[in-house]
Amino acid sequence: MATEPKVLIPDRHIDCIGLFCPMPIVKTREAIQRMGVGDLLAMLSDDPASDADVRSWCQITGNELVEVSREDGVYRFLVRKTR
């Protein structure tokens, strides 16, 4: 029997649509600081630079970039706080 894909339920959502660098990262950073280790953040952004910026920020800070999807020009990032 095929296993159902696991649905990830974010603990917090932030909407950064319309904002440009550095604000999606600034708001992600602020949100993550207020969350518990293991919590999942969903962030929406339509800044074309946010894909590279979020990947780079997660790499530098050690937080886990769980998933990136894009629909109609809007990115949805799922980031798990790891420390």
Added chain:
Amino acid sequence: MERGGAGPDRVYLDYSGFSPVDPRVLAVMRPFLEAGIGNPSAPHSLGSEARESLEAARAKVARLVGGAASGVIFTSCATEANNLAIRGVALRSGDRARHVVTSAVEHISVLNACRDLEKAGGAVSMLPVDAEGRVDPEALRKALRPETVLVSIGAACAEVGTLQPMGDIARITRAAGVPLHVDAVGALGRMPLGGEAMGLDMVTVSSNDLYGPPGAGALWVRPGIKLMPQMLGGGQEGGYRSGTENLPALVGLGVAAELMRAEAGHGEPARLAALRERLVDGLAATIPDCRLTGSRTVRLPQHASFVLRGAKADGVLLDLDLCGVAASSGSACGQRTGTPSHVLRAIGCAPQEMEGSLCFTLGRWSTLADVDAVLDRLPPIVARLRQLALPAPR
């Protein structure tokens, strides 16, 4: 000359972050703040006086830029001027596919205005730079397409100080018939830059960068360049930037531009360059692994930027501040996000260096004593922080 801004005991070397307003500028602005001479569109005689003052300021800004006064559009800041140039030209170009060329080391207001066009279906070519932050004119030539509507390259990179080859860049854009926008913040009055003579089409001006009041700026536009206004209202500034003009600040900008032009003719850039050289040589001699970023020779005279290995900029800046020296890391965005700046990434800095970025920007009131204070105070700070950063012995 009366010293502007920072107190006598403080060493202020963050002029690119904020410049003290020249007391001579303040003196000219004061009656405009106190005497009710305010709205250049007003029908009474005070309005007429205000219009005359506004046009005098426009002429002074135009002289500094090296272009016709009729091309000066006053704005609230350089960021607004950059947005007006980039979005204004691109949106005026009609529904056809829009392609804009810029570089990887531009100010964030330029980059974000370009990204906004990208979101709306346009295309942006981001030119890479060399290890000193310089754009290759040949790369620009190759990036141009039939649908290119604008090239936007700053005269100097604010973070590492390198001057761009504006003459070569302008020759390429003129030959291709593509408008060239130049963010000249940091460069005006410090390097030869003539709007008309160099073939520039739009030039961004910041008031505070010229020791004028914050909250004022301008975009100079060559006659014939078509723009779509970005601020709609009562049609001030020829309809290209509506909203009652901030007359006191714009009069101040005019005086600041005039002073900048006069001082450039009396050797101020050379004085600043000599101070910068003393700082660069002194730090290179006293701090190991302290590397100048940007070009050693083709750079803004007031600008010295470094990367340090083994010490984080925030700690160094905090300690410098505690001993009376105000400097910066060169990137406000990087400080807010806790990530390396786009400029340091673009010039290929090593990861170990990017956290140790320091930027000292000199200005009209900078002295030899200021530079010597940094040479005296910074080396022990870096040595101490590097020692603290070492792993504890087992």
